[in-house]
Amino acid sequence: AQTVTQSQPEMSVQEAETVTLSCTYDTSENNYYLFWYKQPPSRQMILVIRQEAYKQQNATENRFSVNFQKAAKSFSLKISDSQLGDTAMYFCAFMPNNNNDMRFGAGTRLTVKP
Amino acid sequence: DVKVTQSSRYLVKRTGEKVFLECVQDMDHENMFWYRQDPGLGLRLIYFSYDVKMKEKGDIPEGYSVSREKKERFSLILESASTNQTSMYLCASKTGLGSYSNQPQHFGDGTRLSIL
Numbered sequence: 001a002q003t004v005t006q007s008q009p010e011m012s013v014q015e016a017e018t019v020t021l022s023c024t025y026d027t028s029e030n031n032y033y034l035f036w037y038k039q040p041p042s043r044q045m046i047l048v049i050r051q052e053a054y055k056q057q058n059a060t061e062n063r064f065s066v067n068f069q070k071a072a073k074s075f076s077l078k079i080s081d082s083q084l085g086d087t088a089m090y091f092c093a094f095m096p097n098n099n100n101d102m103r104f105g106a107g108t109r110l111t112v113k114p
Numbered sequence: 115d116v117k118v119t120q121s122s123r124y125l126v127k128r129t130g131e132k133v134f135l136e137c138v139q140d141m142d143h144e145n146m147f148w149y150r151q152d153p154g155l156g157l158r159l160i161y162f163s164y165d166v167k168m169k170e171k172g173d174i175p176e177g178y179s180v181s182r183e184k185k186e187r188f189s190l191i192l193e194s195a196s197t198n199q200t201s202m203y204l205c206a207s208k209t210g211l212g213s214y215s216n217q218p219q220h221f222g223d224g225t226r227l228s229i230l
Contacts, residue, residue, distance in 0.1 A: 004156075006156075009154070035218055037221075042223075043202075043223055043224045044221060044222070044223045044224070045204065045206075045221035046221070047218040047220075050218060091156060091157065100145050100147075100162060100164065100208070101159070102147075102159075102219060104149075104156040104157040104158075105156050106154055106155060106156040107156050
C-alpha cells in the first residue's frame with residue numbers, strides 16, 4: 001500500500017521569505033500523480049500544484065514550485081515570497097495512475113508571520 | 115468552477131442516532147468520495163463511488179454506509195453514531211478514469227460533526 005509522510009507538523013515563515021514543505025511517499029508503482037493541497041482556516045481544500053511522475057520537469061505555479069525526486073520518492077513544495085494568505089494546512093497527496101485511490105499525508109500547518 | 119456542496123458546516127448529534135451527511139456536486143463528475151479528517155492523521159478515505167449505485171470501501175468503512183441514487187449526490191450515513199465518529203468530514207468529486215485520471219479532486223467545505 002502507498003503511504004505519504006509529511007514530517008513537519010508545523011512550520012512558520014516570515015512574510016516575503018521562502019519556505020519548503022517536505023513530503024515523501026512509498027510506492028512500487030511507476031506511473032502516478034502527486035499533488036499539494038492547501039486548506040486555509042475557512043476549510044475548503046484547494047489544489048495548489050500537481051506533478052505527473054513521468055515528467056522530469058518540476059511543476060511550477062506562480063510562487064509555488066515543487067522539487068520532485070522520483071528515485072528518492074520525495075516531493076517537496078517551495079513557496080516563494082510568502083504571503084499572509086498562504087497561512088493554511090498543506091497536504092501532500094499521491095494517486096496511482098490506474099485508480100482513484102488518493103493517499104494523503106498528515107499535513108503541515110504553515111503560519112506566515114507579518 | 116466546480117462546486118461541491120455539503121449540506122451542513124456544523125452538526126451535533128447524540129450517540130445511537132442515525133446521521134446523514136449530504137454532498138452535491140454540479141460538474142457531472144463520475145467519482146465522489148467521503149473522507150474524515152483528524153489531526154495528525156490527514157484525510158482517510160471512508161467510501162467512494164465511481165458511478166450511480168456503485169460504491170467501494172475505503173480504508174475505514176466500519177460504522178458507515180453510503181448511498182448514490184443520483185450522479186450529483188453522494189450521502190454518507192452513520193448507522194448508529196458513536197463518539198469516536200466525532201470528526202471533520204470532507205466530500206470530494208472528480209471526473210472519470212482514463213485520460214482524465216490525473217484530474218484532481220474537488221472538495222466541499224467540510225462538515226464538523228460532534229457526537230455527544
